[in-house]
Amino acid sequence: MRFLLSKPEAIPYFRDLIAEFNASQQDVEVVFDTSSNLQAGFLRGNPPDLGLLNYNMEMARFMARGALSDLKDMPEAGRILPEVQDLVNNLAAYPGRTSVLPYSVMAASVIYNKQIFADNGVEVPETWDDFLAVCDTLKAAGVVPIYSTFKDAWTVSQGLFDYTVGGMVDVAGFYRQLREEGTNVGPDSEVSFAKTLTEPVSRMEMLAENYTNEDAASRGYGDGNLAFSKGEGAMYFQGPWAFGEIAKSGPDLDLGTFPLPMTDDPESRKVRVNIDLAAWIPEDSTHKDAARTFLSYLFQPDVMNAYNESQLGYGTTTDAAPVTDPRILGMKPYFDEARFYQGASQAIPLTIPTENYLQGIVTGAGVEPTLQTLDADWARLALRQ
Amino acid sequence: MATTTATPVTTPHAPRPEAGPRKRRKVEPIYYLFLLPALVLFSLAITLPAVMGIFYSFTNSIGFGEWEFVGLINYQAMFSDPAILQSYLFTFGFAAVTVVVVNVVAFLLAVGLTARIRFKSGLRAIFVIPMVISGIIIAYVFNYLFSNSVPAAGSSLGISWLSESLLANPDLAWVAIVVVTAWQAIPGTLLIYIAGLLSIPGDVYEAADLDGASKLQALLRITLPLVAGYVVINVILGFKNFLNAYDIIVGLTNGGPGTETRSIAMTIVTGFTGGDYAYQMANATVFFLITIVISLVQLRATRGRSAL
Numbered sequence: 001m002r003f004l005l006s007k008p009e010a011i012p013y014f015r016d017l018i019a020e021f022n023a024s025q026q027d028v029e030v031v032f033d034t035s036s037n038l039q040a041g042f043l044r045g046n047p048p049d050l051g052l053l054n055y056n057m058e059m060a061r062f063m064a065r066g067a068l069s070d071l072k073d074m075p076e077a078g079r080i081l082p083e084v085q086d087l088v089n090n091l092a093a094y095p096g097r098t099s100v101l102p103y104s105v106m107a108a109s110v111i112y113n114k115q116i117f118a119d120n121g122v123e124v125p126e127t128w129d130d131f132l133a134v135c136d137t138l139k140a141a142g143v144v145p146i147y148s149t150f151k152d153a154w155t156v157s158q159g160l161f162d163y164t165v166g167g168m169v170d171v172a173g174f175y176r177q178l179r180e181e182g183t184n185v186g187p188d189s190e191v192s193f194a195k196t197l198t199e200p201v202s203r204m205e206m207l208a209e210n211y212t213n214e215d216a217a218s219r220g221y222g223d224g225n226l227a228f229s230k231g232e233g234a235m236y237f238q239g240p241w242a243f244g245e246i247a248k249s250g251p252d253l254d255l256g257t258f259p260l261p262m263t264d265d266p267e268s269r270k271v272r273v274n275i276d277l278a279a280w281i282p283e284d285s286t287h288k289d290a291a292r293t294f295l296s297y298l299f300q301p302d303v304m305n306a307y308n309e310s311q312l313g314y315g316t317t318t319d320a321a322p323v324t325d326p327r328i329l330g331m332k333p334y335f336d337e338a339r340f341y342q343g344a345s346q347a348i349p350l351t352i353p354t355e356n357y358l359q360g361i362v363t364g365a366g367v368e369p370t371l372q373t374l375d376a377d378w379a380r381l382a383l384r385q
Numbered sequence: 386m387a388t389t390t391a392t393p394v395t396t397p398h399a400p401r402p403e404a405g406p407r408k409r410r411k412v413e414p415i416y417y418l419f420l421l422p423a424l425v426l427f428s429l430a431i432t433l434p435a436v437m438g439i440f441y442s443f444t445n446s447i448g449f450g451e452w453e454f455v456g457l458i459n460y461q462a463m464f465s466d467p468a469i470l471q472s473y474l475f476t477f478g479f480a481a482v483t484v485v486v487v488n489v490v491a492f493l494l495a496v497g498l499t500a501r502i503r504f505k506s507g508l509r510a511i512f513v514i515p516m517v518i519s520g521i522i523i524a525y526v527f528n529y530l531f532s533n534s535v536p537a538a539g540s541s542l543g544i545s546w547l548s549e550s551l552l553a554n555p556d557l558a559w560v561a562i563v564v565v566t567a568w569q570a571i572p573g574t575l576l577i578y579i580a581g582l583l584s585i586p587g588d589v590y591e592a593a594d595l596d597g598a599s600k601l602q603a604l605l606r607i608t609l610p611l612v613a614g615y616v617v618i619n620v621i622l623g624f625k626n627f628l629n630a631y632d633i634i635v636g637l638t639n640g641g642p643g644t645e646t647r648s649i650a651m652t653i654v655t656g657f658t659g660g661d662y663a664y665q666m667a668n669a670t671v672f673f674l675i676t677i678v679i680s681l682v683q684l685r686a687t688r689g690r691s692a693l
Contacts (some may be wrong), residue, residue, distance in 0.1 A: 039657075042450075058659070062449075062450075066451060067449060135389075150642075151641075215550075217549065218531075218533075218552065272480060323688070349659065349661030356640050359642055360555070363555055365555070365643050376467070380465065381661075383458060383462055384445060384664055385664075
């Protein structure tokens with residue numbers, strides 16, 4: 001049976017795991033697939049037998065069209081935290097099925113350099129005004145407050161956009177209403193990008209304009225990791241996946257995380273989460289039983305915990321071990337209390353070039369025209385799909 | 386083509402079975418056999434998928450799973466989609482500018498490289514190198530140059546518009562794409578021009594020289610008209626290639642900043658991988674029709690010249 005996992009950082013871990021599993025029994029032979037094209041596989045009716053991939057809108061459409069089999073009867077399905085399972089359902093659902101089991105959740109928020117904060121006498125901000133004060137202090141001291149990498153459009157959407165929107169707007173509720181409005185989304189609808197998101201996105205533009213490095217538009221993700229590891233910025237709007245890269249050139253850096261405060265109420269702060277890995281078995285799989293056997297193997301608590309510990313992920317099951325790494329410990333209370341949201345940019349179908357639009361905003365295109373374009377794109381998509 | 390009476394250049398010796406009235410000529414069946422492999426491969430690999438794509442453009446399919454017919458909705462949505470309309474505008478503008486740049490530079494280089502100069506073959510080899518490097522690699526190298534080296538040079542020389550990356554400038558990013566595409570496309574065009582220039586007999590220049598023509602006059606009055614056929618070939622091939630611009634844009638800007646530099650091919654591919662299969666098939670169908678119209682116009686405009 002063919003097992004698809006393409007997350008580059010996780011490949012060595014699962015390669016060892018598969019070798020161990022294959023050696024331990026005779027019934028199921030797992031073949032590791034790290035690169036095949038999902039869309040093409042499903043299109044030809046030849047998808048992998050078990051997938052363990054990032055779960056986003058791209059995956060959600062496979063579920064929405066009924067291409068993934070029901071796993072509700074598996075004992076593993078009962079162990080998933082309900083609020084984590086909701087993250088799956090927020091994107092798309094197929095009536096009556098539980099086809100996707102989350103395996104690991106990544107929590108992301110503002111990464112900050114504790115040394116630079118201490119040197120400038122600022123503390124972790126708890127309100128929007130605090131946050132601006134921190135930025136002003138840092139800027140006045142000649143420190144780049146938010147190191148940004150606008151050349152890679154995805155860094156704009158996952159960082160600045162998701163954090164500002166998620167801190168002010170109920171993301172899941174907003175998209176639920178937006179989907180109900182469908183083709184009506186526009187100037188006259190109850191909710192719309194232009195109506196609901198103008199305020200957070202204007203703040204995002206303001207932050208990009210005033211508190212980022214001057215060459216942000218010509219810097220990419222790799223440049224950002226290097227610069228941040230050398231202390232060229234106090235804060236970095238990236239997820240835990242960046243820690244490993246930053247550590248390559250700055251192994252002794254003292255880093256922490258905090259959710260971006262967007263209101264005056266410290267209690268309203270939330271962290272951004274995404275389903276880093278989730279397991280599913282396609283309807284078209286010809287080895288469903290073998291796939292289920294290996295899925296159960298993967299979902300054993302010690303296997304899951306070891307993975308999450310190595311990748312700085314949060315466990316998705318009721319019996320998962322708590323996180324201990326100091327770099328992500330700052331987000332633990334928020335995760336434990338389910339004070340989290342899924343990135344707003346993640347809920348827009350990929351066919352709409354959201355990342356490009358948001359990159360446009362931070363490089364000078366207006367907030368309102370861009371959000372109106374998003375509204376029009378959303379309505380057009382609802383018309384045809 | 387040799388079938389019209391209007392063209393002076395006819396090729397009577399060419400074995401063209403359809404040139405005469407059909408009744409009188411009996412076609413050897415073996416010719417059909419020769420055609421068969423190509424016909425089968427072309428049908429399976431090109432025609433069949435194209436027909437399927439056109440079929441799906443009338444559905445709401447995302448490439449797999451359940452779907453239903455939606456009539457012309459994809460087309461209707463497409464013509465009101467600013468992202469798609471802008472990609473057409475960008476691609477055609479880009480292709481037109483690049484064709485001019487590539488042909489002017491390649492022609493001048495070819496004139497230089499066929500003149501009596503030192504190190505001629507060495508220089509020719511150097512100028513042809515870009516042709517053998519893959520587009521995406523060229524794009525990544527230039528991406529680095531535009532993001533780091535050019536701004537560094539710009540700021541040390543005090544040129545303000547160069548001290549920010551061209552790729553990050555919404556108004557000028559297309560210039561960078563033209564430059565890199567031209568850098569890659571010039572060698573191929575150059576080779577064709579060199580072949581053209583070498584085919585001009587030396588005695589016409591000698592005659593011009595005796596009549597007292599200057600170098601510039603010889604270039605404009607003799608060289609240009611005599612390589613006109615090669616110009617046409619280069620313009621047609623170039624324009625066709627630049628309309629399909631994809632890899633260099635992906636490596637340089639990925640369509641950004643914003644959506645300023647998204648080409649038609651990019652829009653189709655990203656939409657397709659993003660699950661918008663039927664919609665982008667509609668887009669591809671329209672693009673296909675447009676390119677057919679362009680080819681017909683070009684064929685008509687260049688009729689007779691192709692014999693050169």
